[in-house]
Amino acid sequence: MAEFDILVTGGTLPDGRVADIGTRGDRIAAVGDLAGSTAGRLIDATGDLVSPPFVDPHFHLDATLSYGTPRINASGTLLEGIALWGELKAQATVDEMVDRALAYCDWAVSMGLLAIRSHVDTCDDSLKGVQALLEVRERVKPYLDLQLVAFPQDGFFRDPTARDNTLRALDMGVDVVGGIPHFERTMEAGRDSVRALCEIAAERGLLVDMHCDETDDPLSRHVETLAHETRRLGLQGRVAGSHLTSMHSMDNYYVSKLLPLMAEAELAAIPNPLINIVLQGRHDTYPKRRGLTRVKEMQAHGIRVGWGQDCVRDPWYSLGTADMLDVAFMGLHVAQMTAPDEMRRCFDMVTVENAKILHLDDYGLHEGAMASLVVLDAGDPVEAIRLRPDRLAVIARGRVVAETARNDSRLTLEGRPARVRRRHRAGAPEGTGRG
Numbered sequence: 001m002a003e004f005d006i007l008v009t010g011g012t013l014p015d016g017r018v019a020d021i022g023t024r025g026d027r028i029a030a031v032g033d034l035a036g037s038t039a040g041r042l043i044d045a046t047g048d049l050v051s052p053p054f055v056d057p058h059f060h061l062d063a064t065l066s067y068g069t070p071r072i073n074a075s076g077t078l079l080e081g082i083a084l085w086g087e088l089k090a091q092a093t094v095d096e097m098v099d100r101a102l103a104y105c106d107w108a109v110s111m112g113l114l115a116i117r118s119h120v121d122t123c124d125d126s127l128k129g130v131q132a133l134l135e136v137r138e139r140v141k142p143y144l145d146l147q148l149v150a151f152p153q154d155g156f157f158r159d160p161t162a163r164d165n166t167l168r169a170l171d172m173g174v175d176v177v178g179g180i181p182h183f184e185r186t187m188e189a190g191r192d193s194v195r196a197l198c199e200i201a202a203e204r205g206l207l208v209d210m211h212c213d214e215t216d217d218p219l220s221r222h223v224e225t226l227a228h229e230t231r232r233l234g235l236q237g238r239v240a241g242s243h244l245t246s247m248h249s250m251d252n253y254y255v256s257k258l259l260p261l262m263a264e265a266e267l268a269a270i271p272n273p274l275i276n277i278v279l280q281g282r283h284d285t286y287p288k289r290r291g292l293t294r295v296k297e298m299q300a301h302g303i304r305v306g307w308g309q310d311c312v313r314d315p316w317y318s319l320g321t322a323d324m325l326d327v328a329f330m331g332l333h334v335a336q337m338t339a340p341d342e343m344r345r346c347f348d349m350v351t352v353e354n355a356k357i358l359h360l361d362d363y364g365l366h367e368g369a370m371a372s373l374v375v376l377d378a379g380d381p382v383e384a385i386r387l388r389p390d391r392l393a394v395i396a397r398g399r400v401v402a403e404t405a406r407n408d409s410r411l412t413l414e415g416r417p418a419r420v421r422r423r424h425r426a427g428a429p430e431g432t433g434r435g
């Protein structure tokens, strides 16, 4: 009998170490020099990056792959997207939502994205989205961690039945408490919604992840209340604020007070650079604001920040491929995280940082961790962001679940190489492929 079920040899880990990884059952059994070991399946990853799976901390599976139904978002704003989604969800069926969500999960698996936190709209008396995504969570369980957030899209207080329906969704088994304070009717109602939702989470022992201050209004300050309620209720380390785009436009003095309060509450921040570079600044002429919160400043205060994707082919965002490296690529640009350690950190912000935000306990490439990993056609994390390359192999819970053949371009140029891979190391001749 072979020593390992799967042996991935010669890969470069995100920290630069070169190591073999052996799996047994659904666990990583050994990491290191495993030369001479036997295995049921051998994967040669020499020269390739081997990473723990990608993690998306912010998505909407109930809306995904619905682009153009019943029509397209003409203004490109958050508010028209919400109105459009209201029309769509009235028509959608549970089966159709399940089909779309499962199709997206197939995309995710092919990209090595094996853990997703998805919000699910709870402003619907029939709770069709909740029924659909609970079913999807069960069906993908063998290969994908799906965490669901009860999300009162139309406002916890603004929508008359949102409170009851959100509580029902949590009773049905939705994992996390969500909210949208900036969409309530008044600042006071927004603040009250943050308090009420955090109290529900504290009573039930649940995590919190709120859409918070997704606006260009510098006076949208619900993150302050979120930090306060987190501390008051002893929820430190269990609460995330998603988007936080108003912080981009806030007064600098106010932010200098806010950041330490967020750090004290151990809030996590989830900016979503693909969607917010599209949605924000739509009311500006020029200069036009960037749609991103203050990422580097938060990190300098020790606040955990993870990049989220939010949307793929839905009423808010017309593109997207389930590739968290697209998200990291856009985030790196908009946040100007161009120093070598900052680029490297952008890779962590779609892998290990997000795993911590989701409280994924057995995540990583160490012995005893879940046997889930990705082999990428890149030499290191920064090259992965630059190339957004093929996922050569994806292993989920000890099973190979996706494979892509290495697909170099062939050149027919006299005096030039026959193949090109666009890999590049500092000091190597430009354009030469390695490996």
Ligand SMILES: [Zn+2]
Pocket (backbone or CB within 6 Å): 058, 059, 060, 119, 211, 310
């Ligand atoms: Zn969202």
